[in-house]
Amino acid sequence: MAKTYEYIIVLKKNSNNRVDMISQLMLLLSLIGFIGTAVANPSNSIRPILISLLIIGWWIFCYLQQKRNIAPSYRLALLFAAIGWYFQKDGLWIAFIYLMAALLEKQVKFPQEIAFDEEEIVFNSFPKKRHQWSELSNAILKDGILTLDFKNNRIFQKEVNAAVSADIEKEFTQFAQKLINPA
Numbered sequence: 001m002a003k004t005y006e007y008i009i010v011l012k013k014n015s016n017n018r019v020d021m022i023s024q025l026m027l028l029l030s031l032i033g034f035i036g037t038a039v040a041n042p043s044n045s046i047r048p049i050l051i052s053l054l055i056i057g058w059w060i061f062c063y064l065q066q067k068r069n070i071a072p073s074y075r076l077a078l079l080f081a082a083i084g085w086y087f088q089k090d091g092l093w094i095a096f097i098y099l100m101a102a103l104l105e106k107q108v109k110f111p112q113e114i115a116f117d118e119e120e121i122v123f124n125s126f127p128k129k130r131h132q133w134s135e136l137s138n139a140i141l142k143d144g145i146l147t148l149d150f151k152n153n154r155i156f157q158k159e160v161n162a163a164v165s166a167d168i169e170k171e172f173t174q175f176a177q178k179l180i181n182p183a
Helices: 018-039 046-067 077-087 090-111 166-180
Strands: 006-011 114-115 120-123 129-132 136-142 145-150 153-158
Touching: 006 166, 018 046, 018 077, 018 090, 046 077, 077 090, 114 166, 136 166
Parallel strands: none
Antiparallel strands: 006 114, 114 120, 120 129, 136 145, 145 153
16 A cells, blocks of 8 residues: 655656766767668668657657747657667676666656655655654755755755745644644
8 A cells, every 4th residue: 555645745857968968979989880780781771760750759759849938858769779788799797887877868867856754754766765753853945945954964955846825834844743742
């Protein structure tokens, strides 16, 4: 059974431009490698050309998605590249790197969430980070900024994704204070 939380706060996400640029650079390097293989060995060029066409097709699809203000996902193209590298001579390690990039792209682009209940605080990251209320000296949600002040002198402070009413901010802060400083 899934656990329910009293509050789930979605934090403002930084731009995914860097992740997208790295994905595109990886795809470009793969295309250069696959086309180079096809040119160097024309008798066995069907597979690298086919994979190159699949990558280019998905890349064009991502470009069109971006033009429609939809966040692109290069996972499938990275998976095609991983398959292509798997079939390259000595390409197993490169295939593994591309496979990991394809698997981790979604997690990297996922907006960070923090869930709060009476038992714990859970950061929805990879891997999940769990903290007990006893680790905090203060927790405040004010003016759209979440601040968690840990007893080990570490401060976590981030802007929330959407506007939060003053009543909800006050309610959350009271909830947190009750658990940080039990009577």
